[in-house]
Amino acid sequence: MSLNPYIANTEDDVRTMLEVIGVERIDDLFHDIQPQHGPKSFDLPKGRSEYEVVEHVRGLARRNAQELLLFVGGGYYDHYIPAVIPSLISRGEFLTAYTPYQPECSQGTLQALYEYQSSLCALTEMEVSNASLYDGGTALYEAMMMALRVNGRNKVIVDGGVSPIYRKMIRSYTDNLNIEFVEVGPAHGQSDRGQIEKFLDDQTSAVIVQNPNFFGAVDDHSDIVKMAHAKGALVIQSVYPIALGMVKTPGQMGVDIATGEGQSLGLPLNFGGPYLGFMVTKKEYIRKMPGRIVGETVDAQGRRCFVNTLQAREQHIRREKATSNICTNVSLCAVQAAMYLSLLGRQGIRDLARLIFDKAEYAKHLIGQIPGVEVKRAAPTFNEFTVSLPKPAEAVVEAMISRGIAAGFPLSKYYPGMTQYMTVAVTEKRTRNDIERYAQQLKDVLGKI
Amino acid sequence: MDLIFEKSIEGRRGYSLPESDVPSAKPLAAKYVRPQSPTLPEVGELDVVRHFMALSRRNFSVDGNFYPLGSCTMKYNPRFTEVLAAMSGLADLHPLLPQLASGDRLVQGALAILYEMEQLLCEITGFSAFTLQPLAGAHGELTGAMMIAAYHKAKKNRKKYIIAPDSAHGTNPASAAIAGFQTITIPSTEEGVMDLAALERALTDEVAGIMLTCPDTAGIFNRDIDKIAQMVHKVDGLMYYDGANLNAVLGRCRPGDLGFDVMHINLHKTFSTPHGGGGPGAGPVGVGPKLMPYLPVSRVVRRDDGTFRLNYDYPESIGYVASFYGNFAVIVRAYAYILLLGKEGLKQVSDHAVLNANYVMARLKGVFDLPFDRTCMHECVFSACAQSKNGVHAIDLAKYLIDQGIHPMTVYFPLIVREAMMIEPTETESKQTIDRFIQCMMDAADLAARDPEAFHAFPKTMPISRPDEVKAVKDLNVNFFD
Amino acid sequence: MEVIDHLFYTKEHEWVSIDDGVATVGITEYAQDAMGDITFIELPNVDMEVEQFEQLASVESVKAANDVYSPLSGKVIEVNSELVDCPELLNKSCYELGWIAKVKIASEEETSKLMGAEEYRTYLESLE
Incomplete structure (x- = not known):
């Protein structure tokens, strides 16, 4: 039986160490664990190579959404991370x-x-x-x-x-x-x-x-x-x-x-x-x-x-x-x-905030022009805002997903009764193009469901 | 070394932003606006790189140094799991996606990882179900204590106390207190194990449960464990297993089989995710049948067609203990580690962790006092009592090791041993590395006998010598701008 | 370890002296030595009612935190606010400048549950 790749001891090492300890086998070191304490089962898969595990996890990662245009926030945002x-x-x-x-x-x-x-x-x-x-x-x-x-x-x-x-x-x-x-x-x-x-x-x-x-x-x-x-x-x-x-x-x-x-x-x-x-x-x-x-x-x-x-x-x-x-x-x-x-610095954080704010305001402007859609404007906003829709938000978001856009977070999940509302979030990664595509698709989806 | 703020030069930039492609919006009303810029540093990207490179060189780490820090399981962290955790499709996945209508379709791979991880941990520990939500070991403990409270509440049991041994981690009583319990401390016997007679006396109907590590903090596997389980269950108390020391018993015993009702695992210890200078870790909690209804939500369930979804519909659940599904990127690393090692590889982890610890114990016996002279599990505890009579304390020996390029063992824990030195070599270290450590410890003992005064100057080779911790408290300075 | 003759002592290493119905409370030489450099004390509020052996104050050093219990029941009438800025007085002069609080006591009966100097010395020896 070969050892797992992160164990350094060789057979020689093990023999010498056991001798120094004064026992014959590694099993002897576990004598406090009496037979009735042994595992009833330990039915785990056989070990695999690094390459095999990497490929397996890569396969699982591929089963997650890729290339989804994110307008979902809720406190967790899709910002760019400098390399x-x-x-x-x-x-x-x-x-x-x-x-x-x-x-x-x-x-x-x-x-x-x-x-x-x-x-x-x-x-x-x-x-x-x-x-x-x-x-x-x-x-x-x-x-x-x-x-x-x-x-x-x-x-x-x-x-x-x-x-x-x-x-x-x-x-x-x-x-x-x-x-x-x-x-x-x-x-x-x-x-x-x-x-x-x-x-x-x-x-x-x-x-x-x-x-x-x-x-x-x-x-x-x-x-x-x-x-x-x-x-x-x-x-x-x-x-x-x-x-x-x-x-x-x-x-x-x-x-x-x-x-x-x-x-x-x-x-x-x-x-x-x-x-x-x-x-x-x-x-x-x-x-x-x-x-x-x-x-x-x-x-x-x-x-x-x-x-x-x-x-x-x-x-x-x-x-x-x-x-x-x-x-x-x-x-x-x-x-x-x-x-x-440290990278952003004194000015960078201001510029970043300003850019996000401008993009969010632009998104509000475009989305607010869609018939039946209302952007809530009672209070000022920064990067995220609430929209009321003419249709149930869950259904709208679901339909938008099939067009590659995670359009927002329907509020009914946590606020029962707010079925027609969702929040929409924007980061510096969303381009004008993305925002315009979003508005177009939303308009289209609302006409169809 | 200068702080990053001291390297700041007005007008310097370290970040590039896309040029705005949208109209400039009407600014917020003045009452909502921050008038002044934050006093963040103004540095270039190269400044940042050099600064943090220089900082990193002022750290010991598993990658750079032998790190036998007892009870922390500082083993080698395989690099491939870093690549996986950062993979596109995992690292960039928004946690609210599965909460959208049909959103679980967007995260099938991620849910599969969570589901399979839960199954793997169940098989490794002998429990019926796991929650992966808790974000650290102590957080797992708190989750376990909250489930114990929920169990007794549902049964209308009047329970007030959680029992913990005097050798327990400080987190045990702290977690019990937040879950609404008072702690009763049970003394250890001279052999370092729980005093059963004292336990018997403490076990009234008001005892909600007991928190144990096994092997315990002295590195010893308690042979009376099933007797303790029987005694505690007799008063309808629950058995909590602190999984901090799971690295010693993989494939040798399973807490679920030993009569425990609930446990947490430190993924960053046993399943080798990096400790990150103190987190992030992960502390999944496993439960037996009694506590299953109280597990936090959400839970990942498998549909008949093999796909996965999140289920929130557990009326007796204690609710949310974290915002989402746990420290996912940590879970991914541990999952990959378990898959790579497999059944045999995991068993070898414990075999060699225990072998290495016993080897250290055998070689240093006689050099330092050995309070519990019997086979140890994955770590061994010595005492510097003999050296301290000469004025050389455990902490001085620790500082000596730093100059040898070795991160010190844990000192002054467990509390039940005076001048304690707790050594956990882990399974990933070679005999040659361990031999060098043993030699350093012998040299230190020798020096302590010959020239105790010499120790006051250690460490000598680090960027700093011993810091003035009293000044740090008295002239408190925790903010450069204050 | 210095133990002063005319004082009463507790097992938790507080001392108390009684003068005209007012108990002055502090921690002993043994306590301050075990704590190391004391960096912080949380004093009780004046007028606080306290029961015998209940928490009166808490002290912190770099590596330890300990509660100070009141050796006698009564009402806190004065606290040593010098200690707020100079907690090191607890180390330097635990029996004099480092007193913690004065408690107006109802009766001296409770002193029967305290140790005298001789008894405390024996107690300290037993801890060795």
Whole structure:
């Protein structure tokens, strides 16, 4: 029996090692596993060569949609990823290191994460950032838990414009905890101030909003921040990072904790993950923030260096009293985001945001001219917008798929009753040609179903 | 080394954008707009390449160094799985596609991978079903604890406590707390295994379950495992298997057969996906029949015609634990790894992981204190107690290794061993590499006896010496712009 | 390890001195030594009611986090706010400048559940 290709021991090695250990066979090392503990079955396929596995997976990949023109967003966008990023991030020194427990031989990861934190702070105009969380949804849940720790209250007001996927997740996580939820539907696409004010009281821990929200509406939550702070509640805002090249930042609005999905910062869509959850907050709350944090310090010779800091918040020290059960983060994704933001730079992020905004506005303009189709214009939008159709959105999207276009995300999946609505998202990758083709095909499809 | 921000030169660009081919739109109203540009660096593409190349050289990694970091399974990560994960048709797949009407037609290949992966993990572990959603080991643990809570809620059991051994990972009690439980800690015996008498006393009707690793964090396989399962099941408690150490027992035993009801697997450990400097990983959770109704949604199901779809219709499900279907690109890598190794290859993983660990243990026995002197599984635990009497602690030995180009073992874990040094060589390292490590450890012990003072200066060969961690907390600086 | 004669001690290594119905609470030499460099303390709020052996404060060093329990029941009337900026006082002067809080106690009966200096010294030896 030949050994699997990643095992280095030769037969000679094995013999010598067994001799040193003082047993005859490898089986003897497993004597603690008694016969009755053995596997009842281990019926797995025979091993294959690398080439065979590559071909097998390639075959499966071919069974997925290729060449589909994407206008589906929902918080996850088809942005261009500069070639530098995959090239740099695939370096073994980043890829195959582990959590920087030993700072002397992990300065690469640590400094990159410090730069990531700083870039996120710059982008959001917030004071401190952690070194990443799993994804946008878990980051929002963690922010809510953090707010509960900050003010010791247990009521949370959630704006209905917050991604329904995130809201579902938060609900499942808090099922066993004593938290009172109030969900407030949007008014004219944006956050409903009146309703939020009505439910805000001195038991309210946090108000959770999203910008742009799931319908695509851009908002200025400064007034909600004032309302909430007057009652001692925090405001948590989930943001789309690329929008911050143009849109008012959580820092400027006075938001207490901002989170978001960092997939757009140089990560592939990956059919749902790995993604990047980011979290930024005010300095005063840093000790209540979950996740690893990298800080600057000096070494014995006084040279600048970086370490994991404030570790006393974490599970390996605090155990059941930890700020969260999270131990790892998604370092590699955070480093990718740091690379992406460095490439884009101060001007690049503005130019990119502007380009996406212009394209989305052009798409709104063309789609809005189709008879029976209405683009929702009560609130301004950035890259994504809501459209009402004369026919059920699911059927329209299905018909568009057969024409090679993923036309949007029908809202009825998460908002029962909104059967004729869908959201449409645009990125810098969609050309004028693509948008015009989309509008033409949509018009055509609507005439036929 | 300078920060990227310190290399910024006004006006420099590192990114090319397509020229706008649409009319310039009317800008947003001023109240919605960010007035100032973010203070991101202004650097060229070559600046970025050189900067991150230079950073990468300041890291130890499995690709560059022996990395016997106990309990982390730092084995070689095959490169071909990187190519697969980045493949067109996988990497560029939007997660909302299967949620469109008939959208599952667009992602049949991806759903097939998820479905087959679930089947493979079931066969490897002896469980009935898996969810691939959890995004990391700790996330899997939390998912498991939430399912345990849902089970007891459905049965109207009044349960308050989760039991964990004192040798457990800190994540165990942290996860239990979020699922609404308090943790009872059970001490270990001198042999490093759970004290059964103490367990018996703790097992009241209010115990929801127990979280165990097997082999445990001391690297020992608990021979009483079925007895423990019987005791816990008697009070309708559930058995949680922390799969952090699965690398030791592939093909040797299956948690599902041992009486466990639920487990998580760290794909990034056992199934060799890269650790990425601390993530992303993946923590699929397997369950036996009792917990199947509570699995998170969505789940991938196979139609009679062999095609796949997502099913959300499980009324007792705990709901969404992640936004989508898990860390798909990590799952693809692990899937390919399992297919390449196959049945025999997987069994060899554990054979050689355990062989290598026992070899290290045999050779270093006598050089360092060995708190549990018996056959170990895939990792062995020594103590630097003898050296610490001379003022040389486990951490000092760790720093010595750095200068030898070896990433240190895990130190100060498990907590039940003073001056613990936990060594996990993994199956992918050669005897020659391990011999060199053993020699370095012997040299270190020798130096500790002769010249303990010398250790304070280690490491000497790295870009930095030991950092001032107290200053890092006291003069907190986590943002260049602050 | 320094143990001061006239104080009471707990198994969790807090000390308490009682003066005219007011208990002054801190952590012992043993506790600060085990923690290493203390970098942060979370003080209780003044006016907080606390039960004997319930959490009063928490202290953090680089590698550890510990709760400080109140040796006696009562109401917090004063906290040592110096510690917020200088948590190192807990290391440098744990029995004097590093006191944590003053608690107004109802009675001295609960001291029967505490250790005297001799007993605490014996207890420390047993931990060796």
